[in-house]
Amino acid sequence: MEQTVPADHTGNLGDSRRRFRPGKFLAPYLLSLPAGLWLLILFLIPLVVMLSLSLQTCNPATGACVMTWHWAEFGQQLSLYHTQFITSIWFAGAATLICLVVSFPISYWIAFYGGRRKNFFLLMLLVPFFVSFVIRTVVWEFILSDQGIVLGALKNAGLLPQSFHILATGWAVIAGLAYNYLPFTALPLYVAIERIDKRVLDAAYDLYATKREAFLRVILPLTIPGIFAAFLLTFIPALGDYVNQQILGGTGDTMIGTVIQNSFLTTLDYPGGSALSTVLLAVALLGIFGYARILGSRTIEEYL
């Protein structure tokens, strides 16, 4: 009796605590409540509204919309604008590739050789991006203009033909996208490279790996999750971008973001714009799920 009392006592105490303190059960839910509300209000509800709108039939003059379950909207919009989708995928893909190629050495150098100044170098990488997105793009428009400070000087020196121009081409759009989304590539890459234990490199060299082999067979595989995270973070926003094409592009290179913008703001075709947005979102989600399947969702989460 005497011996069991304390044991019982403590045991009961523990049980009763677990049983009578609902806060303990609720804590995780309460803690995730802000995030949950955020997702609900700013993601889920707008998403359902968008999906709903894409199936309605609207009168653009009065704004009156009626739910007609008009699934054909998707087919109609896609048949009208599939080329703009393909252009967007091509531009965003090319820009992402450029971002990866450009930022890998930068991130690698900062992570491996940045030393005590790592944070300073990272800040230097980010400083241009403290300026508004649109202003940066407009400045490029100014710098790259046909008779501007770069092309004008080269043309006057006879190094370029007078008719040469960069603006109003698809290449200008790709370059603008690559420039504007660079930090979204560089930072996840940096995180991935920074995590690599430098001793594995020494181990590789001890096992007679050349520098090239050490990079290809040790560094690169270890950074692959970071590369994928960088790809997603760059490709998806670039896919829906509508600023770069409008400022830097020419004729016939319209991206789907511009089409959606025109649907909402110029022709007031809300169902059409919503349908295109839904398709764009579906493309992005497919990409994410595809990578999650290939890599496992946990590895992606770590770097996003």
Add this chain to the structure above:
Amino acid sequence: MNEQDGHGPEQREDHADPSLWRGLTQPRLSRRQMLTTTGAGAAAAFLAACGVKGTAAPAGTSAPAGGVGTAAWWSKQQLHHKVNFANWPLYIDVLNGKHPTLEHFTQTTGIQVNYTEPISDNVAFYAKIRPSLAAKQYTGFDIIVMTDNTPNALGYLMQNGWLIPLDQSMMTNFRKYASKLVTTFPWDPGNKYTMAWQSGFTAIGYNSSVIKNPPSSVDILFDKKYAGKIGMMSDLQELGSVGLLSLGIDPATSSESDWAKAAKKLQQQKSDGLVRAYYDQSYIGHLKNGDTVVSQAWSGDIFQANVSSSKYADLKLMVPEQGMMFWTDNMCIPLYAQNPKDAMMLMDYYYDPQAQSVLEYYNDYVSPVPSAQQAMLHPTGWAASALKALHPEIGLPTSLVANAPTVFPTATYLKQARNYFPFKSQEELAAWNKLFLPITQGT
């Protein structure tokens, strides 16, 4: 466009279970209320319900119901000594943060003007006030300023009967001083709904250091010599209208088959590589820095570029022999306005040549009041002191502004001015967009 267009809510019930419709639409939840009260409700019901509310109106210009805007209705209106005026940014005389013309108006009439500048895009602004009008509520504005080349803003307002017919008896200055340009609009005969605020021409701007003495013709936009250096406008009304002009067709009286011909010509112009890009307001920057050598251009921009710097003295405005588009930003009174009589007073006030001369000295757009030219050259009374006070701010002699053909058009300008096509239905507009939208955003 679709079978639902142009049907009222009663007709709509044919397409769905009537009880469902009543349940979902009768309380006429606003979009915002809808967003906050959707927690319950099944997914399908939610999908069906979260539409944008509004009442449909038949196509074609229609007067608002309930006798609003009739002489009898106007006789019952009273002055409230305040008016809410929504305009575009930088579109009124400013001196030391105040507006001399508005101050003078308040002094002489005792009406306080709450002047705001919320309009930077016709369609976006229309989309903003549309829910209020559909819910039969005051938009917060007694006067709004909408451009006549926006069939999906001003056009819709008129088609829906969402503008109050003006009190013709209160348009004394207007009848006395308004230019013929702004009293003969095919889309608003007799100025039943609108009075012009300011106007401008959409003509052709070119760089005279590259193109010397070109013939005055729209054909320059289709000249292979300038391939890749030609700027066109992304606005579908401007683009389509210049296409029509190039075929020798007056846009105001054009037909759908004309539109198709114009679209074909513009498509060809693009596929031949003549067009550098389809620009919004940014076209003027490209014309200035040499990216384009010839471009569709708004008259005011060329005038501003010329007076802003000697660097841009080479930019010239061409008045094509085929005509040029004449656009107008129009004051109108949206339905359910609370101070319509005060609004009428203010609108007519700006047709006083003195007030107009002060406004125009600042604005440099096309004035709807020709006699403001003399008022500007030989100012008297309060306008003389207002013009004098504005002079250091503007830095241009009043005679320069008064003699600019882009402010007070000469006979040539007047003769060449053309109006936009007056769209009467959504179907017409959809047909136009279907032809010209693929040019700006297609491959």
